[in-house]
Amino acid sequence: MFSSLCKYRYVIPTLTIFLFCGCAGLEGQIQKFKQKMDQLGQITLPDPIAVSLDTMPKDAAQVTTAIHDKIVRISQGTSKHVRFGKAIDAGSFLIDKELTFSGAELYHYKTNINNPSDKTIAGKIDFEGPLGRRTSALHVSRFSSTNNEIVITEARVEPLYSTNPEPMLFIVPTSSLPNNASLYPDSYTDLLTFVSEKAVTPSSRVNMIEENAEYTIFVFLLDRISPSAALQVKVSTQETGIYGYKQTTRYLNFNGWQVGILSGLFSLSDRGQTEPLYVKAVFVPGKEVGKLRPPRLIGRYMIHNIDPTQMRYTISSSN
């Protein structure tokens, strides 16, 4: 039971494809398969039965709160009515102190028919930092509730790595950065703060001269990704596709929150450009999504563009 619930994220994408292949008619199979192929490499959670603590059954909310407290190691203030029957292993789920509770969902709530006081729940607890950094924990808990007390007899907590991480791109003049990357701030939040202070504002590009200048591009992932997943930052003149130049990109990994850093000579101005230039953030899913892990474009940023309508070549019809 536990293992099957915990493996939601492993099973669902594959299962969906097999269901479609098995049930649908041959005519529609290919089309539907193609549609579902888009979901490959992603975790699809089941529909929640409660999307907040106050809409959960009271005992499920109390257990979820206790699990949360265990994760963030709050010793004080834990409900006197909830205790753990045995120690749970939440050690694999390490988060910074700055990440705080931002929500909870419940996917499974089942009462044992033979013993109504014995219940099993599965849910998700979300954490978010002040600058938008976030992660989630998936938990499955078995507990017995009596009139005055809830005893969590078994619980399992695992990090729920994002398969749709959200990237943020900043462009910083290289001259304003330390020469040695080892001198960069050594925490995600400090680096993000440092970079955003030095970064150029996208709207300022219209005033920029078109000569190339040395810039460093930072791509931060707001979401935590699994150790087997990867972020790739590439530069390309092609709008479509996931390919591009990536040989000089360096990566920093802050306990699952990755940052891609790429330096080079760029022009941020649209003017005088004969080729558009894109920075692409490509995500390679981790092992948690199964054997098929197709890389996916999660971010495309137009550094400069050629606009056919702005070309001097074209004269508007009003002339």
Added chain:
Amino acid sequence: MRLQRITICSIFILIMSFCAVTGTATSAVATEPPEKLISIDPGNAPPDLVMVISAIVLEMRGQAQPKGKWPEIVFTGGITKGLLEPQFRYAGFRLLQTMVDEYLPPEMNNGVTKLKGHLHFFDAAKRRTLVSLEIKYEFVSDKIIIKKAEIRPLFPLRPELKLFIVPAERVTKNDFDIFSNNALTMGFLLNNCVSAGKPDEIPKGIRDYYVFACYLDRLSPDDQTELRLGRISNGLQGEKLAFRASDGIAQTGHNLLHFDHSGWRVDIARCRISLTGEKLYLKAIFQPGTKQNKEIKLGEPYLAGVFPTRLARQVPDPLVKKTQLALIRAGYDPGPADGFMGNKTHQAIDQFQRDSKQKAAAEPTRDQIKMVQAALVEKGYKPGTPDGIMGGKTRRAIMQYQHDNAMPADGKISASLLKKLTASKPQRTSTVQHAKKGKSQVVQQGESRTLTVSAPSPKQQRLKTMITSKMWPNEVAIP
């Protein structure tokens, strides 16, 4: 005999040919020369007239009068100053023509000789200028006393110009330092301009070029000039070319960059054209001013020059091909993607422009979406990062907000939604219980612990605002 000759020549023209210049263009001038012109052999001109005009030209150039050769010519006080222009000495210019339109001998003018005429100067670069002249002088023993001498530059109503096209990459910022000097400018242009006589060296495809319009005639400071790019050769129609501030040169207050070489103007504009593609026309438009020619009104704009842009055989342009393919992908019909800019391609681009405008008017702008996202975040909803992109998170957050506020939950940005979002006060407090997904808390009940969503501190909020403003917009919608 002498009196008879003077009477006949009361109005005549004297041509002093110092050099043989072929193809001399005569520009119409603001002050028209006399209609009745008589050419005579310079050898037959009165010697005093030749001597006086030579002396005037020497004075205009700031040079000393020759001594011993001719009778002494004396300028009475203050006259010399009137012959000098503050910053121009006609250096390098040769006197090509002297046109005399009034010559009154002393016998007819109380002993004073009166002369009115024009001086026509040329230089090696075929620049030219016309100066009106009015002189009064008399003979005293063996001297010529000049009592009055006035010159006035005359400016053409129909100036001529030469046009040079230089690939943008050949012009550096430092080159602009030399453009204030005419000789250096001409040298630069002759070395770097694209020549139709060398078709193999003409760059292919759409590129950036600097266009230099070098006027051969001296222009008045209030004459107006501009450069346009048009599809048809006749008429003044065309897109006005400009010089961009981003080219690193100080703004001149004009759309064009003007270099004024003592009245000989060089206009510089930058444009994006193909010298091997569609035939367009660079047009120099001239509009005479009134400052120096008060007797005339501000003239109508005049097409001073038309120059086709295609200097070599047309070849397919990869950029045009890319544009055509993009238009085809977007559902337009630019004709075959052959790399030639034809009528169909033009029409497709025009249609694309019109559609883009309509689409932009119908759909919320990126700023509007960003504003809605920011307002939703402020109210405790989760539309994702305020990036101005309408993604799934934003749509869901809008639906949730609409549902909570008894509005039709269609997930679309409407005027009523914007009004509601901007009118209502933010609910930014950690103690408020949010009904939205992921924002609920357990309120303290008995010994139960309370889980709260902590609101960011003002410092964190400022930091987040700064981060949002520095983020580059992501074109990929995050589900």
